Amino acid sequence: MRAIRGMAADSSAFKRQNAMNGIQRAAKTVCEIAACEAASTGGLVPHQEDLDELFALAILLVSTGQHFALLSAGLHEPTLRISPAGDLLSDQSVQTNVLRPSAELVNRRLLDEAAESYERRRPHEEPQANAGLSAWSPDLRAAIEAEYQTSVDAFINLQYVLARLAEARREGAFPIRRDELAEALKARDDFPSAGIEALLQRLTLPHRPNWVDIPKGRSEADFNLSRFDRPYSLINRPLIALDDDVNPLVLVAPGLVADACMYSLIGLKEGTLNNAYWISDEARAFAGAQGHTxxxxxxxxxxxxxxxxxxxxxxxxxxxxxxxxxxxxxxxxxxxxxxxxxxxxxxxxxxxxxxxxxxxxxxxxxxxxxxxxxxxxxxxxxxxxxxxxxxxxxxxxxxxxxxxxxxxxxxxxxxxxxxxxxxxxxxxxxxxxxxxxxxxxxxxxxxxxxxx
CATH class of the missing domain: 3.40.1350 (Trna Endonuclease; Chain: A, domain 1)
Structure with a gap:
């Protein structure tokens, strides 16, 4: 595409990725709020226009939280204006001068690296037998197993097995009792299910009776939608509990589980996720050591x-x-x-x-x-x-x-x-x-x- 369209290809890819990120952010925001506020039975099936409006409100909610962070840090003047059309206007200098140029630069770097590594001459070359094995050090395996109380194979393959379960049910996402999900996974020959109950519990986002209810021992920051890498978010706990039952009804979306598991794995390996993100001392220590290295x-x-x-x-x-x-x-x-x-x-x-x-x-x-x-x-x-x-x-x-x-x-x-x-x-x-x-x-x- 770069050979055909030049720099326009980079711009198109950047806009497309931004649009995808916006949809994902809005969807996850709606899911987190709905898990607390939506009725457990009944309700209506929303029209596409209703969903579009709901997603727009979700993005507005997140962006308002972002704006407040800039105000608190003294990077924005605490001044709002109303346009003739009734729109709320605020200082966008940080977004224009910092956020967008940074994102464009990284997008261009990623595309450069992808272009340089693209194998045009050896499309049928077999990968080396030991490729990638060195990345699975004993310390990394121990950190994953301590954090998720299961084997590395179970942690990595959960996303694929859940996708096959969803495919068999012909549903992109499905509600199921957590114990029933564990039994369904144990019944499969293609999944190492030892410790599956602990893994599912670790990946469950606990139910709250309403959005403003903050569990004891937690803080508002744990549920602040404008913050990334929260310990209580769908990127860390992708199974959404829909009730307070000891054996909760959980919403399973294989796409969310895949995102969460891969994001957590990369963050652990590179040391970019630390402290409160993890619940085990082993994972915290490993991530800290990786960051130092x-x-x-x-x-x-x-x-x-x-x-x-x-x-x-x-x-x-x-x-x-x-x-x-x-x-x-x-x-x-x-x-x-x-x-x-x-x-x-x-x-x-x-x-x-x-x-x-x-x-x-x-x-x-x-x-x-x-x-x-x-x-x-x-x-x-x-x-x-x-x-x-x-x-x-x-x-x-x-x-x-x-x-x-x-x-x-x-x-x-x-x-x-x-x-x-x-x-x-x-x-x-x-x-x-x-x-x-x-x-x-x-x-x-x-x-x-x-x-x-």
Missing amino acids: MGEEFEDDVGERLRKLGLQTWTRRALSWALNMKVDPSFGNIDVLAVSHDKRRLLVIEAKNLRLCRTETEIASRMSEYRGRVHRDKKGRETPDKMLRHIRRVEFMRAHASRLCSRLEFDAPPEVKGLLVVDAPQPMNFFAADQLPDGQALMLDAIAQFQF
């Missing part, structure tokens, strides 16, 4: 790319090492140090493989971490955000630049500058960070064009 691999990648550009670099170094003096450990360590070609400047680089911000809420959260400000908790205690910690490290090294000569072999005290290098587009790439001393944000893909 991925972070160090990114630091090494940044260092290696700089070395290929001819710069002398070091990764994961303490300030005390670079300055050859005792330093307060609260300053933290340096991700990457790089010496310019002319040996006159030292770059103190914060290298972070930060996840792409997918929503306005995530933009607000990310900016709260990288605005170069002090956070104050309820008790009045102050702590620097991540950007401010980086800036303070740079300032400390700048103030003691003469001590860099010995360890890093400078002939004279160097000019010390700070830089933030990221892999995915971040809100700091588009505004705010460039206004901070030593807070300029740079994409890893553009590192070769940077003037060191």
Whole structure:
């Protein structure tokens, strides 16, 4: 399609993916609310126009929550206007200047990678016998089995077996008592059903009598529709309980189960889903370790790319090492140090493989971490955000630049500058960070064009 349509193919793919994401988000929002508020018996079959209106209201509800997050973070002015046509107008600068350009850039990168990996010359080549097996490490298997109380095979194959059950019933989604579903799965020869009851319970989104009812021990954030990766959402618990019975009636949609299982698996392997998303200590520990490993691999990648550009670099170094003096450990360590070609400047680089911000809420959260400000908790205690910690490290090294000569072999005290290098587009790439001393944000893909 790119050969035929050029850049228009990228634009069409982007619009199509956005439309699909919108429909999925609206459908999941309606399902979560309906599970709490809809009547268990009776009711009406909605017309397509009714569903269209309901989906539009669901998207409006989610977007309102996103807007509130930007207001709370101080990224939007708390001003609303009414258009002559009666439409509610609000500041869309973050969506226009940050969210859309980030999404377009990632979409283009994904299409580039797909085009480069497309096998035109060997369409019939058999995959290697051991392909993919190395990804299933013993620790990953143990984390999955601890989290879902079943085998890895059962966790992965559940989505396919549920699709075959739905096909046999000739229904895209179907209600069934959870114990009956377990028995149906046990009766199949093509599914390893040991521990199936615990797996189904783990994947069940508990019923609530109404939307505003927050179970004890939970918070409103667990059910905030504008937030991704909630522990109590369809991406984490795709079987929807429709009543409060000990053996609840659950709505089974194989598509939702497939999305949830694959999303959780990838998030566990890459360490992008942490803490409250998981219920087992093993899964939390594994995800945390994976995130740490991925972070160090990114630091090494940044260092290696700089070395290929001819710069002398070091990764994961303490300030005390670079300055050859005792330093307060609260300053933290340096991700990457790089010496310019002319040996006159030292770059103190914060290298972070930060996840792409997918929503306005995530933009607000990310900016709260990288605005170069002090956070104050309820008790009045102050702590620097991540950007401010980086800036303070740079300032400390700048103030003691003469001590860099010995360890890093400078002939004279160097000019010390700070830089933030990221892999995915971040809100700091588009505004705010460039206004901070030593807070300029740079994409890893553009590192070769940077003037060191």
